Amino acid sequence: MNKEYLINEIMKACEKDGEPVTREEAEEMAEMEIKSNSIKRYEKSNKPRKKTTRERKVDPVKQKFVTNCKILLEDMGAAVTEIKTETEIIFTFQEEIYSLKLIKHRKKK
Numbered sequence: 001m002n003k004e005y006l007i008n009e010i011m012k013a014c015e016k017d018g019e020p021v022t023r024e025e026a027e028e029m030a031e032m033e034i035k036s037n038s039i040k041r042y043e044k045s046n047k048p049r050k051k052t053t054r055e056r057k058v059d060p061v062k063q064k065f066v067t068n069c070k071i072l073l074e075d076m077g078a079a080v081t082e083i084k085t086e087t088e089i090i091f092t093f094q095e096e097i098y099s100l101k102l103i104k105h106r107k108k109k
Helices: 003-016 023-038 060-076
Strands: 079-084 088-093 096-101
Touching: 003 023, 060 079, 060 088
Parallel strands: none
Antiparallel strands: 079 088, 088 096
16 A cells, blocks of 8 residues: 555545544554554464364285284294384394384476
């Protein structure tokens, strides 16, 4: 919005209301108007957001790898203590605790 146009509009509006203002007062009011338009207000709703429930996708290829790793480890004499989904195997071997984590990387763009 043009500042000069805004000053003239303020002066006309004040004169119409029966309270004429000087040009300096109108300039000050125009500057305040321009500054107030640049202020953004962010408000928070009173209602809580609805939580989205996402169904977890099981990767059958990773599951096959983890199952085969479990069989291999048990054949070597390790005791598998925990399998976390299809991503991680926790096992003990010779009284030491180990873990294997399987990560599937995305294709490079």
